[in-house]
Amino acid sequence: MTPRPLPNPDTQPFWDGCDRHELRFQRCDACETFRFYPGPLCPSCGAADHQWQRVKGTGEIYSYVVVRRAMSSGFAAEVPYVVALVELDETGGIRIPARVVDCPVADVFIEMAVEVGFEAVSDEITLPVFTPITQD
């Protein structure tokens, strides 16, 4: 079985955004710093007030792995698959983990330009995934 997210009051808006095919992150009202993962205070200035701001969802691969042997049975049928740490534009450099899809495993590289898409993995769960931005 594929692990399901266990949303909590801190993270629920992120998952709600994914359901609507929107990538949203907390942004501090006081100093405008984005933060990830979600939490009660701004790590930069300590302020609590924030918005869940939508971002365009482009960025580049900061690091990545190719999973060849799944440790969770829910992913066994999907190997090999790529999970990258994507550094997002417009956010001051926050990084999120996500699958890289629609791209041969061997073609993935650090600094590759990618953009977000959304993949419904069940009736209840929609995940952000990334695809390469083609140059043409």
Add this chain to the structure above:
Amino acid sequence: MGFLGERYAIAGVGETDWTRESGRTPLTLAVEAAQDALADAGLVPQEVDGFLSYAEGDSADGLHLASALGAQPNYAAEIVGGGSSAEFLVATAAAAIEAGLCSTVLCYRAMNGRSGRRFGTQESDGFSFEQIYPFSSFFSTQGITSPAQHYALIARRHMHEYGTTTEQLGAVALQFREHAGRNPRAMMHGRPLTMTDYLGAPPIVDPFVLFDCCLETDGAAACIVTSVDRARDLRQTPVSVLGAATRSGGSNVYHYGLPVITEAAGHHLAPRLFEMAGLRPGDVDVAGIYDCFTFTVLIQLEDYGFCEKGEGGAFVEDNRLSLGGALPCNTAGGQLSEAYTHGMNNLIEVVRQLRGDYVGTHRQVAEAEVGLSTGWGGPEVASALLLGARG
């Protein structure tokens, strides 16, 4: 000078056999390791009044171990430090004794790491890392569920930034396997490994192959901390705690958000550690460096100051980690080739080297006077000890 005036020591060490299927409970394993350590020190359970351990929901706590042994503890606690906990325990034990909470502390880790709850498969038995790490869902839903998958993200970035090679990771695996060949109790004793074997091994999660990953082991390991004064009256040569330093989290416990993700938390604590002991990295004669993966050894070598940042790969070439090398490391085989006890077995081996337990055999590091034991719980969690024999 030194940690708490260098008045605390490790007075005894012990362990179980290392297997893939113990057929025993974590509590029974803990009892066996405790009895082995007590016998080593020349103590009976009633002389131990403190118990410290760590777990990931997979062990037996100090209350139950004390009860099973018939001890009468005044103090028992668990530390939250993952793979950096073994050194945390020793430091915390000394602090608890200094504070008068107890006088002699048994520190241990017991787990059925292979036949019981395996790291990376927790999701399948109803356990979720969500209970420990608030950001777990962001990874587990994407197919990152195991420590190897997490650490490979850091290793890949290190390769990108510094040109670290697969062969350099392999050099660590080969060296520790060679050490295991000297240790009849090691799980990988009698299983020599060549670079050809390494490069041809099954891939797990690029850039890691099978031999980049530590073993999974059923077993337990323990050590006993007491005052140097008390330890001197016991059976073994005391091994003093010269330095101890810890790091628990930091500016971003979601370490993938740090400006640099390729540093070990050791870089935060190493200056404190060496300064308090009046020592430098070059003074270390034998090391136990946390090796959940080959890669974690490289970056700790960098961040504890044995080489420049980014040069950990080059450092492990030329057999520098061998018994006759510049920094004999994980000389019983480490977690890659002896056994995985979440760090405690590496600490125990450093103690044995400093006591000269192997003198007259091909396992002894010559003139081992200063030892370093490092724990790794991620880029923001670490602890380390500097140890020295007290004749």
